[in-house]
Amino acid sequence: MFSTHKEQVIRSYKGEIAGRVHAAHWAQAGVVLAADLLDGRSDGRTHAPDQIDRAVEAVRAAGATGRILFQGDSGYYAGRVAERIVAGGGLFRLGVPRGKALWRAVGAVHEDDWIDAVDYPGAQVALLNYAPADWPDGTRVVARRVLYDAEQLSANPRSRRSRTVGKDQLALVLDGIEDTAYAYSFFAxxxxxxxxxEIAQAEWEFRRRTKVEELFRDTAHGAGLSHLPSGSHAVNSMWMWGALLAYNLSAWLQMLAPIGTARRRIATVRRLLIARAARLVTTARRHRLRFAPAARELIATTLARIRAAVVLDA
Known part of the structure; x- marks a missing residue:
């Protein structure tokens, strides 16, 4: 008898049955180091310390040295997460949820202390005189603000932009009393x-962490992670790792293939290097694949680099 029940998944606000992947991604190498398949009710902060340890172990095993910088959104905002990173000798940048203490700290910043953000016209950043309680010594909070006109803000409570504006300031704009309002983001x-x-550079790098979202888009559309096929959590976890492995293989292949410096999607790599038509020919009792001229040089160069890498590794 067929059942629609799946272990450790819930229905999203859209009514879709969904799981949630929490992954540690190595930004420089562009590969996944550790991951867990959870449901929407699970708190990523509970699983983060163990995932941090696994990610550090994987990075060190790959030969990386020096201090490791961890970046994450406000879903990983917790003192115990920061403590685990510091215990391993690492640095952290973690998004901070907006709260009353932060709004007070922002209000205390002098106008002259705001500096222009990097590669973000109209945005400014500042270091706050605030640190969350019970966090590691030396924790500091950086704020970014962006000025928006009234017509750019919505009264819809689900509006992502409007949620970044202080409630009192947003109310003044929505009531027509003010014409503009600042939207704020924070990280510790x-x-x-x-x-x-240094402040502006750190904020720019933290802002660029959102490129990791391309990982999930790529695995969803290019490797089937948009669908969990089974009612078994174990099977779905294997499906998740199959999709993430496809992502990693794509990243490794691009390190060797001469297809440009920009990161290509899995579908593009598949089209350029994998799903290529060829004829099996036999000459002098040897079987060979003969590719079309457009692909022959690219594939030959890539295979030569793979063989060289295997020899060096051996």
């Missing part, structure tokens, strides 16, 4: 940020 870090250039 244990880095030594003393110069304006």
């Amino acid at each position: 870090t244990n880095e030594d940020l003393d110069l304006d250039e």
Whole structure:
């Protein structure tokens, strides 16, 4: 008898049955280091310390040295997460949920202390005189603000932009009393940020962490992670790892294939290097695949680099 029940998944607000992947992604290498398949009710902060340990172990096994910088959104905002990172000798940048203490700290920033953000016209950043309680010593919070006109803000409680504006300021704009309002974002870090250039650079790098979202889009559309096929959590976890392995293989292949410096999607790599037509020919009792001229040089170069890498590794 067929059942629609699946272990450790829930229905989203859209009514779709869904699981939730929590992954540690190595930004420089562009590969996944550790992952867990959870449901929407599970708190990522509970699983994060163990995942941090696995990610560090994987990075060290790959030969990486130096301090490791962890970046995450506000879903991983917890003192115990920061403590685990610091215990391993790492640095952190973790998104901070907006709260009353933060709004007070923002209000205390002098106008002259706001500096222009990097690659974000109209945005400004500042270091707050605030640190969350019970976090590691040396924790500091960086704020970013962006000015929006009234017509750019919505009264819809699900509006992502409007949620970044203080409630009192948003009410003044929606009531027509004010014409503009600042939207704010925050992150906590244990880095030594003393110069304006260091603050702006750290905020720019933290903002760019959202590129990791391309990982999930790519695995969803290119490797089948948009669908969990089984009622078994174990089977769905294997499906998740199959999709993430496809992502990693795509990243490794792109390190060797001469297809440009920009990261290509799995579908593009498949089209350029994998799903290529060829004829099986036999000459001198040897079987060979003969590719079309357009693909022959690219595939030959890639295979040569793979063989060289295997020899070096051996």
